[in-house]
Amino acid sequence: MKKNQAYFEEQIQPLRDEIDRIDSDILSLLARRQEQVKKVVALKKDCDVPVFHPAREEDLISRIRTQAEEKKLNPDVTEDLFRMILRQSRVNQTDHMQHKGIRPGARILIIGGTGQMGAMFATLFDKSGYKVRILSESDWKNAAALCRDIDLVLVSVPIEKTCDVIEQICPYLPGQALLADVTSIKEAPVAAMCRCHKGPVLGIHPLFGPTTTSFDKQIIVVTPGRNPEAGHWLLEQLAMWGAILVQSTPREHDEIMEIVQALRHFATFCFGRFLFERQVHIQRTLEFSSPIYRLELGMVGRLFAQDAGLYAQIIFATKERRSLLIQFITSLNQHLDMLENNDPRAFVRQFNDIAQWFGPFSDQALRESTFLIDRLIERF
């Protein structure tokens, strides 16, 4: 055995050295690639060409897959690797590009510009060459001056204050000014803006928090109020920063957000609350956990790492939301029977109906989540 060990050490060293040399060469190539990408960015900036080029990217990936197969590398793993490399270079490009303004010099007033979301927009507009003014709670005495010759007023205040703030600011607005808000509900604010302001009105809802470091591929829902052409430059600006814009009506937006935000966060809250009531030993359950449990428990933990007030706003925003959540609890009460009667067959019947209704989404979800679980195993 001792001889074996010595033999092994002697034989393995040159192989390891060679692997280390290869890794070092890969790093040098990645660094050279980064240099080339910088040149591409500079050129795009010069020529006013947008950064993200989906066709070029898919073309590159498909050639990478072909080459990987020729070289007897696993094409799926190789694709994943290159998507990671491409994303990194896209983020770098966006960082450089996001300063570009569609309408530099335009005057923008951000109401609530000292809040987190307002401050993020203020920074971005400022970097892109706009003239940014801020109206915080103590500035209302200067509202008239702040609104003079303004091109865009962006309302970024807590949900429950949005409609009041809209009513307060409108008397000061020039008729042609674009009025927009970033509240996470859209029906009431867009109606208030259309009622109080005679000029162009636009509702927008960025589906991400103020801690997001890049707009790259982030979704923003857009619900036009009046005269959409006048808001076109603002949408172009959001797209230039990397966002994906989804068009909707205020009503559809709010119905979908009842599910996507209120119901989902409330369900997560209920799960966390029950773990707390039972005083479940979180760390020990993690030791026993498949990656998917770790992921799901992580979603619960993630909620409670964030601001209680923000989630209270989201959940209690409207009467419709609260009544949806009451219906959710009522729906759960239906399941008491099958549990009390120990009736797994009732469960299987319901399960199969739901599975059929979910249809192809289920298989897609299984594939996507399996991909993520593999990443999770890899990383932690």
Place this chain on the structure above:
Amino acid sequence: MKKNQAYFEEQIQPLRDEIDRIDSDILSLLARRQEQVKKVVALKKDCDVPVFHPAREEDLISRIRTQAEEKKLNPDVTEDLFRMILRQSRVNQTDHMQHKGIRPGARILIIGGTGQMGAMFATLFDKSGYKVRILSESDWKNAAALCRDIDLVLVSVPIEKTCDVIEQICPYLPGQALLADVTSIKEAPVAAMCRCHKGPVLGIHPLFGPTTTSFDKQIIVVTPGRNPEAGHWLLEQLAMWGAILVQSTPREHDEIMEIVQALRHFATFCFGRFLFERQVHIQRTLEFSSPIYRLELGMVGRLFAQDAGLYAQIIFATKERRSLLIQFITSLNQHLDMLENNDPRAFVRQFNDIAQWFGPFSDQALRESTFLIDRLIERF
């Protein structure tokens, strides 16, 4: 503008060509790396050295990070890339190595060896040089012959049949045979095995489904019943296949699984059921969705892509589980008050108590899930 476009095309082409050349060189290096790794595997096989070498891996990663910084690459992204490369090479190594038997030639009887989980174990044992026998439902008349001189009997049947099968097989077992089961509950089966068999007894619960392609870093819970030394070779075999073993008692295991499996799957079922009742337009909500919603809805869809009967078994397995789920529904009903009275302050108070209780896990969960969300944006 037209001139600009022509200028851009002319300038960008050589930069893109250079990037394509660099990518092709990276691929060649990855292929060479794969060749070297194959040689390492062959050597390890020769010398009976285990495949996974955590120290070597961490050492390699820390050198990669240093080099990345020297080369002005982002060290975090570079680490992610190399962890992906390393994992792939580890999976390849495990594929080659998993045939290695700790006690080749030992006779193993798998009861339920034609089921999915049983078949997976049968294949693995067979590849590792064991003599595998299968007892399916129609083979009970041959039970005596199948148990002759057997070294290990592994029970892999549906939860509700496990205890009956244990009682049926025990009269045929040689006294020194190791009796083990892979059921997802442990208290009742381990008690039944200890009661009916006088020899060594071991409960194991693999926390993954039969569709798993590799044991690499997968968790198996081990709950010893009697004479643990006699089961040592089996545990070594599982570890050799790449699994991580977690020791527990049957009672602790079952309590934790009530949460990790029954409660979690039931909560997911309830959420899916409510979406179905409301006939929510899944595809449209996805267009409006932040990556985290996509991930959470994916967890729901994933459940319904799988077997209803399996989840019915898990949820209805024991009286304790059913009563836990009834308590869960009861806990939700407490929240009706704050919704009906529109009392966000009650929500905030509870939220903060729970957040404090989750403690550092929340921040860790936020970090981990943010990492995954980035992967998800990257990929889809």
